[in-house]
Amino acid sequence: MNIINQPYIGQLAVLYEGNGDLLPYQQLAARLGVPLYQGLTKDIPEAFLLTWRDGALKLLDRELFKKGGLSVDIEPRSGEQRSWPAPKQDALAHALGRKTHTVIDATTGWAQDSLHIFRMGYELQCIERSPIMAELLSDGFKRLAALDWMQRLNLEPPRLLAGDAIEILAALETPPDCIYLDPMFPPKRKKSALAKKTMMVLRDLLGDDQDKELLFEAALNAAGKRVVVKSPDYAEPLGGKPSESFQGKLLRFDVYLK
Incomplete structure (x- = not known):
């Protein structure tokens, strides 16, 4: 997929926490047109951060920082069938x-x-x-x-x-x-x-x-x-x-x- 070249203007930055290669973080920050920080400090002004954790790209705010962040959940929701194709019943x-x-x-x-x-x-x-x-x-x-x-x-x-x-x-x-x-x-x-x-x-x-x-x-x-x-x-x-x-x-x- 080609991500559109439309920089985000607002309270977002990319955070590198020292895990793995720095290059993907640099590329992500460049695509979005946002700052890249190497380590979290109290003087970072942005309210939201993007980083990779536990094998997934995650979005964090200050409240979520210690809880792991939000990512696209690829597992079925509660009550949904795990088989494929799932029944068309709902x-x-x-x-x-x-x-x-x-x-x-x-x-x-x-x-x-x-x-x-x-x-x-x-x-x-x-x-x-x-x-x-x-x-x-x-x-x-x-x-x-x-x-x-x-x-x-x-x-x-x-x-x-x-x-x-x-x-x-x-x-x-x-x-x-x-x-x-x-x-x-x-x-x-x-x-x-x-x-x-x-x-x-x-x-x-x-x-x-x-x-x-x-x-x-x-x-x-x-x-x-x-x-x-x-x-x-x-x-x-x-x-x-x-x-x-x-x-x-x-x-x-x-x-x-x-």
Whole structure:
């Protein structure tokens, strides 16, 4: 995957802790256009740090520094099948559709839904516009490719496209059966006890998706058969009244058929 040459302007740096070759850290900092520090000191002004720990690229803030950091988790979530292909039984599978084969996740984020879609046997491409998340995803997909079951079944990880989903979708040569959207909605409360650390970090770094209506329009134009939008249960449907909806825990999947 080619990471887009779009430097991140903000509170991020790369941290080298003395483990292994310095070169990958230098290359990562250069790609993102951020500082590289060799060792953590109290005078580092950036709030977020990227570093490799335990074989994975991890994102840390001051609270997470001693806890190991956040990385793309390539293992199934609690309750998900570990077999491949996993049964298509849950609300997400029903929303994607029984006749769907090809899916584009246009808002990949931490890739938990993407990897679930991949493990259910769909042909999947992932789009991520944040250069930071694209680096974390690239690292996660490399670790996924190295797993025994992936190699045994001769499977390739999802293809990762780094860039603006609106532009990428507009330039597609072959429409996928389904385009999946999971945009960031403003939280229901300013301080939600249910907010996960991964989402809190994303909000701090990237903010909410201000162009999700434009993204929906681009997805509807580019999809071959349907667009699926994941929304919190309190949010209004992104594209108006959906063709059908499937309810999950504290969320729903709105389906818009072409």
